[in-house]
Amino acid sequence: MFRAALVNDPFEDPVVYLDSKYRRDGILFDLGDLRNLVPRNILKVRHVFVSHAHMDHFIGFDHLLRVRLGRERPLRLYGPPGFLERLENKLRAYTWNLVENYSDDFTLTATEVGPSERVTRRYRCRTGFRPEGEEIARFEDPLFETYLAEERLFSVRADLIDHGIPCLAFRFEERNRINFKRNVLDELELPTGAWLMDLRQRILDGEPDDAPVRAWWKDGQGGTAERILPLGLFRERAVKISPGMIISYVTDAVFTRDNVRRIAAVAAGADLLFIEATFLHAERDKALLKRHLTACQAGWLARLAGVGRFVLFHFSPKYRGQEREILAEAEAAFRGEKMPEPAEVGMA
Numbered sequence: 001m002f003r004a005a006l007v008n009d010p011f012e013d014p015v016v017y018l019d020s021k022y023r024r025d026g027i028l029f030d031l032g033d034l035r036n037l038v039p040r041n042i043l044k045v046r047h048v049f050v051s052h053a054h055m056d057h058f059i060g061f062d063h064l065l066r067v068r069l070g071r072e073r074p075l076r077l078y079g080p081p082g083f084l085e086r087l088e089n090k091l092r093a094y095t096w097n098l099v100e101n102y103s104d105d106f107t108l109t110a111t112e113v114g115p116s117e118r119v120t121r122r123y124r125c126r127t128g129f130r131p132e133g134e135e136i137a138r139f140e141d142p143l144f145e146t147y148l149a150e151e152r153l154f155s156v157r158a159d160l161i162d163h164g165i166p167c168l169a170f171r172f173e174e175r176n177r178i179n180f181k182r183n184v185l186d187e188l189e190l191p192t193g194a195w196l197m198d199l200r201q202r203i204l205d206g207e208p209d210d211a212p213v214r215a216w217w218k219d220g221q222g223g224t225a226e227r228i229l230p231l232g233l234f235r236e237r238a239v240k241i242s243p244g245m246i247i248s249y250v251t252d253a254v255f256t257r258d259n260v261r262r263i264a265a266v267a268a269g270a271d272l273l274f275i276e277a278t279f280l281h282a283e284r285d286k287a288l289l290k291r292h293l294t295a296c297q298a299g300w301l302a303r304l305a306g307v308g309r310f311v312l313f314h315f316s317p318k319y320r321g322q323e324r325e326i327l328a329e330a331e332a333a334f335r336g337e338k339m340p341e342p343a344e345v346g347m348a
Contacts (some may be wrong), residue, residue, distance in 0.1 A: 001023075001244075002019065002027075002153075002154065002172075002174050002245060003018065003019060004016055004017070004274070006274070007032075008032065008033060010312060010313040010314065010315045010323070011315045011319075012033060013030075013032020013033040013056045013057070014051075014056065014057055014251050014313055015034060015060065016028070016030065016274050017037060017041060018172065019041065019044060020153065024044050026042075026045040027046070027047045027049070027154075028045055029049050029051070029274070030049070030050060030057045030058075031048060031060040031061045032056050032059060032060050033056075033059060033063075034060035034063045035063065039067050042063075042064060042068070043068070043073070045075065046073070046075065047075075047077075047156070048064070048075065048076070048078070049077075049156060049158070049168070050077060050083065051080070051167050051169070052079070052080050052166070052168065052252060053079065053080075053082065057251070061090055069099075069106055069125065070106065071104055072104040075107070075109070076108075076111070076149070077108065077109070078111045078148050078149070078158070078168070079111075079112060079113065079168070080114075080165075080167060080168045081112060081113075081114050081166050082166075083110065084110060088123075088131060091129040092129075096125070096128035096129065099125045099126055099128065102126070104125075105124055105125050106124070107122060108124075109121075109123075110122075113158060113160075116143075117136060117137060117139070118136070118137045119135070119136050120134070120135045121133065121134050142159075143159055144158070144265060145157075148170075152201065152205070153204070154174050154175060155172075155175075156173070157170070157173070160262075161262050161263065162253065162256060163252040163253060163291045163292075164291045167253065169249065169250045169253070171247075171248050171266045172249075173244065174245045174247075176241050176242065176243060177241070177242045177243070178200045178204065178240070178241055179239070180199075180200075180234075180239060181237075181238050181239070184238040190227065191217045193216070193217050195213075195214065195215050195216050199213055202231060203234070203235060203239060207231055208231070208232075209230060209235060209236075211230070212229070212230065213228065214226055214227075214228055215227045215228075245271045246269060246270040247270060247271065247272045247273075248266050248275075248307070250263050250267060250273065250275045250276065250301075251274075251275070251276040252276060252292060253276070253291070253293055254292070254293075255294070255297045255340065263301050263305070264304050264305045267301065267302070268305050269305070269306050271309065272310070272311065273305065273307040273311070275310055275313075276293050276298065276312070276313060277293060277294065277297075277313070277314065277315060277326055277330055278292035278315065279295070279319075280294060280296075280319065280322070280326060280329060281295060281297070281329060281338075281340070284296075284340075294329075294340075295312065295326045295329040295333075296329050296332075296333045296338055297333070298310070299329065299333030299334040299338075300334070302333075303335075312326065312330055
């Protein structure tokens with residue numbers, strides 16, 4: 001039910017946008033330049049996961065805020081250690097003396113994610129986005145074993161990787177997908193419609209078989225027709241349940257043994273991995289110095305994690321015109337035809 005795509009050209013700022021096929025629900029991974037994302041999609045976003053606060057990953061926050069001001073729908077942000085201070089510096093940079101004129105009190109809730117605790121603060125438009133209501137949650141399990149966000153349709157986990165600074169890598173896990181068999185609905189003389197969204201959610205929630213389901217539709221004469229049927233009938237005959245999609249997002253990581261271990265866990269078995277490939281492997285020494293991945297390293301990590309498909313992004317502008325070379329290098333590593341030297345990950 002969720003679809004994911006890069007917002008920008010792979011040479012431009014990193015941003016991945018996920019949206020639901022059936023619901024007004026959007027997710028962003030990173031906040032680079034957002035001008036290629038249309039306002040109607042920005043207005044869908046409920047969760048934003050920021051890997052780190054380098055300019056090319058966070059400059060889009062101002063655009064996001066500008067589009068969302070005066071809107072009722074709240075927004076949740078997540079970022080690495082130091083994130084709250086940087087967010088608050090952005091919010092303090094503007095004058096908020098006219099916000100009382102907005103009909104809706106737009107609210108931000110931001111969480112700073114550390115290795116053993118999370119700090120959450122709330123910011124409201126009508127108070128000039130002053131921080132309030134701080135909550136601190138500590139946990140004993142490793143960061144990756146706990147959820148940043150748990151929703152009815154998806155969950156998100158993260159781990160901290162090394163980019164010279166702490167940087168978050170993310171794993172999005174969709175709940176089981178529920179599809180309806182059109183031929184069975186036809187046999188039951190039931191049309192498709194909005195009522196199926198409610199039924200889908202009730203099945204995901206595990207409601208009992210005897211729970212009544214109201215199927216309704218326009219009768220063509222300005223009225224509404226309906227039938228009441230037990231949920232178990234649909235569960236038994238009309239539903240196909242399949243595993244949900246797993247999408248991982250990895251950017252700005254130096255190629256070290258510890259990062260390899262963490263990235264492999266974040267991306268394990270993912271249907272789709274978005275992974276940076278900033279340099280060609282011939283410049284792996286420069287990649288190490290800049291604390292980024294090469295295309296070969298990205299493809300090898302995708303192979304190691306057993307992903308179904310990967311998308312490369314965050315190319316250095318110096319390689320414009322060499323996209324095919326970058327992709328070919330990563331594909332060769334993914335197929336096992338090329339790999340980093342064992343010594344590069346401390347495995348010699």
